[in-house]
Amino acid sequence: MTEYSPRMFITFLSDFGLQDDFVGTCHGVIKRIAPEAEIIDITHGIQPQQVLQGALVLANTLPYMPVGVHLAVVDPGVGTARRPLVLEDGEGRLYVGPDNGLLVPAAEAGGGIAAAHELANPRYALERVSRTFHGRDLFAPAAAHLAAGVALDELGPPLAADALARLDLPEPDVGENRIRATVLYIDRFGNVQLNLTREHLQQAEVPPGTTIEVELALDRYYAVAARTFADARKGDVILYEDSYRNIALAISGGNAAELFGAAPGQEVRIRLRVP
Amino acid sequence: MTEYSPRMFITFLSDFGLQDDFVGTCHGVIKRIAPEAEIIDITHGIQPQQVLQGALVLANTLPYMPVGVHLAVVDPGVGTARRPLVLEDGEGRLYVGPDNGLLVPAAEAGGGIAAAHELANPRYALERVSRTFHGRDLFAPAAAHLAAGVALDELGPPLAADALARLDLPEPDVGENRIRATVLYIDRFGNVQLNLTREHLQQAEVPPGTTIEVELALDRYYAVAARTFADARKGDVILYEDSYRNIALAISGGNAAELFGAAPGQEVRIRLRVP
């Protein structure tokens, strides 16, 4: 096999959707600059301007991606003073995107922020930078130049890691009889990912098979702590560890988010010991 | 041109949708294992868990794909005892996916099942196999290793072709005055594909230009047996041979599925000789 440089791959995550040309146009921009770079689209289905969702999906998926340049654009502050960034993590991965917290959780999971630079060198942006589409004019060109071998510090002045914007990740409240959690994400199958891990359930002493009560908005449901869909009967609500090791709610053979009317950011209360 | 090994291409079909990261994550997993493999996404728009629809689309589209590794994941039984599979067909195509009938119609159209193996060798899966995302943890890695040249029998023990799960394909009932058919598929344009071929219409003696009557649920419509949209006036319901050689219902310049309220699996009754 050809030997690949670690920078050949550009992964790409955004809230651009696939209905418009935003993603395709960024691909074109990258290919004009770095024809040999290979783009892996992680997803472009992040909900519009949901930076937290984008940050979580990026951090969850990056361990499955080749080391390379990781372009991410969820950018409600485009056109304001928020800085455009490139980061390097402890594993040599490079991240390109806005300084709004989007890149930080992934970089910290990858060994921490080893270097940070502002994208300030116009040589590595398109000639005309619009005020509303930095994905195309600034971030995609920077990612492409990095993939083609340009050094990090060519792109702009260094930034201190503690000067970067960071997100408030919602923390669960784990009590003796109740857990108060937050909906992080809802997938195509209607599975409802919570800001809980197996450790939280162990701490609260919820072994598999336990019946619990789940409360969303004004509605309550019984649920079973299960290891997989196969442990439940069709129609049962289950609380299980999903494939990214988050605890999630699902309905065996159904759509839990639809039943619950669940949305990201919503509070979920779990009552642990149902009489 | 470089000479390509027949295994360089991995086609990929699933019900994962493009809103989440499922497809992108599988791409990443493949590229970490086989950086030179090239992935062709057939579609990820199969309706969630509709194995029959996935099997039909795979069989319809494979003749248009390069010979290679054909990864397909529509897998309602993930986490249960259903086996993970690799098949080889008579044309040297390799198929990777669950043992639920999804792969069989395509392999049989490709000269029949020449070999079948269970995916049982943990060396060709990810280190940690989750209970809910075998696409990422089991199937994508197996496809990548096959593309990189690993032999079929390295992946696990052989299975007899007649031990594989198979789907019940709905058969039409073609009578002298009536045909009873089933809706197989509805596309973006609202065209309604039926489990009928030109041969069924010939058998029932329906030449082009004939007016017929179509009944779905409680509604009836007149339709014209046509060769193409161009044979019909705007707004006419037509019964025509679609580009995959299935008989389908459409409205010239409109959306037939919306008009009919049609859904896959629904029965359609066609009355042939309208007075």
Add this chain to the structure above:
Amino acid sequence: MTEYSPRMFITFLSDFGLQDDFVGTCHGVIKRIAPEAEIIDITHGIQPQQVLQGALVLANTLPYMPVGVHLAVVDPGVGTARRPLVLEDGEGRLYVGPDNGLLVPAAEAGGGIAAAHELANPRYALERVSRTFHGRDLFAPAAAHLAAGVALDELGPPLAADALARLDLPEPDVGENRIRATVLYIDRFGNVQLNLTREHLQQAEVPPGTTIEVELALDRYYAVAARTFADARKGDVILYEDSYRNIALAISGGNAAELFGAAPGQEVRIRLRVP
């Protein structure tokens, strides 16, 4: 780096959507003919059969694409006598698609139509050409053969540029106190692109910061002529130059198309000097 032939890249735009296999099947067809060609999907989210929208997006995005073969399929006339085409523009870009005006604005922006040929040579189409899916059977194969180096005039007889079908592009009516414009396009973020440029606003003497009145259907809204979202308060309706240099309506932090109930083709009246 490897030296790339300018024809290696095939860009692809259509109204096929990504729910079905149409796009994936065309990718397969291309890769069987030209395994080394690299496909850039501009978008497949053009509204079904909206040729004008397809033509505008193609012309807007092509400057960001590598020079290559540019395949575009929005083809309500498939199966009728409309001709299949290949064009060459003044910059050496090749265009493949139907003769319905779809390709012309992009080719004219690229230095004008230098050559036009009908796709008439069956050698460069699939063996069986269906009546309803020329994307797969005719256009994708022609694009692939061009990418593989086949000469333009091999594909069929030359056509005069003035014999090609052209679209009527809607022209705005710019008066002293009013502008009458047309909605061209609505994107995922609900931004409403109009058939206006900065020059039209300058001609009408609308400097940034001006308050104007916008009328759609029976509703009226105040709006501010702004340079970017950052110039407006959350919730303000703004009239701004978008990243493709068209004038567009947006709501800072909101969805303008939803508020207005706007749709492509709709008339928008702008009253310039609000008392």
